[in-house]
Amino acid sequence: MAVIDASGVRYSYPDGTLAVDGVDVTVEAGERVALLGPNGAGKSTLLQLLGGLLDPDAGTVRYFGETTDADTVRDRLSVLTQNPADYLFNPTVREDLAYGPNQLALTEDEVDRRVERIADRLDLDGLLSKPPFRLSGGQQRRAALASALTVEPEVLLLDEPLSNVDAANRATILELLDELADDGATLVISTPDTELVPQVADRVILLDAAGEIAAVGPTRQLLTDTALLADCRLRPPQVVRLFESRFDRPPLTVAEAADRLDER
Ligand SMILES: Nc1ncnc2c1ncn2[C@@H]1O[C@H](COP(=O)(O)OP(=O)(O)OP(=O)(O)O)[C@@H](O)[C@H]1O
Numbered sequence: 498m499a500v501i502d503a504s505g506v507r508y509s510y511p512d513g514t515l516a517v518d519g520v521d522v523t524v525e526a527g528e529r530v531a532l533l534g535p536n537g538a539g540k541s542t543l544l545q546l547l548g549g550l551l552d553p554d555a556g557t558v559r560y561f562g563e564t565t566d567a568d569t570v571r572d573r574l575s576v577l578t579q580n581p582a583d584y585l586f587n588p589t590v591r592e593d594l595a596y597g598p599n600q601l602a603l604t605e606d607e608v609d610r611r612v613e614r615i616a617d618r619l620d621l622d623g624l625l626s627k628p629p630f631r632l633s634g635g636q637q638r639r640a641a642l643a644s645a646l647t648v649e650p651e652v653l654l655l656d657e658p659l660s661n662v663d664a665a666n667r668a669t670i671l672e673l674l675d676e677l678a679d680d681g682a683t684l685v686i687s688t689p690d691t692e693l694v695p696q697v698a699d700r701v702i703l704l705d706a707a708g709e710i711a712a713v714g715p716t717r718q719l720l721t722d723t724a725l726l727a728d729c730r731l732r733p734p735q736v737v738r739l740f741e742s743r744f745d746r747p748p749l750t751v752a753e754a755a756d757r758l759d760e761r
Pocket residue numbers: 510511512514515516534535536537538539540541542543579689
């Protein structure tokens with residue numbers, strides 16, 4: 498089943514900038530998809546269109562094969578925009594994390610349980626009573642992600658969820674995203690970073706600098722296509738560049754490269 502089916506979606510900002518130019522995107526239930534493209538390609542705009550935070554000037558976005566009204570599926574779909582401050586507006590981090598689940602018909606205990614669980618997972622437990630604007634950049638990013646996760650959505654649309662995040666927290670978040678995917682969640686992750694893509698996505702929607710789709714395909718196929726990526730002002734991951742002349746099917750991640758070297 499397509500959880501999101503966008504057809505002919507176009508969007509211009511009020512100043513006339515055409516950010517997304519007639520895009521078709523289908524996301525199937527349980528998929529892990531990356532929206533990959535250079536700065537200004539329209540990833541954030543497209544993510545907001547897919548999440549129903551922006552209304553397209555032309556085209557439609559259909560949810561769960563049922564409706565084009567995003568408001569009716571708000572409890573099934575979470576969007577994390579690129580700016581953490583969009584989610585951090587309460588007096589404390591705890592209240593920000595509870596904000597989403599408080600809109601659902603949950604008991605106070607259940608809301609508290611969710612907040613504690615996610616805060617613990619994302620290493621935010623010591624920060625719950627702080628005002629969110631007093632957090633560091635990376636802490637704010639994690640708090641915003643936590644606020645998107647406490648509603649336990651079926652579909653998660655995340656705009657650069659790992660930017661500003663240190664290595665240990667990156668690993669934690671990647672593990673958490675894997676668990677959510679294993680539990681059946683659908684993940685759409687926007688990033689300009691080809692290194693991140695193999696860790697979060699099985700399929701890639703590649704946008705070019707003009708805001709059009711340059712290609713859609715399996716992660717392995719797109720991330721090893723140096724010419725295609727160069728057309729979009731991107732480069733393959735470093736391990737691909739290192740091994741492409743040495744292996745037929747170059748590894749995409751350091752872990753995969755280590756396995757392949759051991760095999761030899
Ligand atoms: N509020 C706005 N008003 C006018 N133009 C905008 C606005 N937001 C974005 N744009 C323009 O729309 C285009 C797409 O921007 P968008 O933020 O979607 O790109 P992106 O792919 O997410 O880039 P990045 O990798 O830098 O996050 C860019 O040309 C940008 O300048």
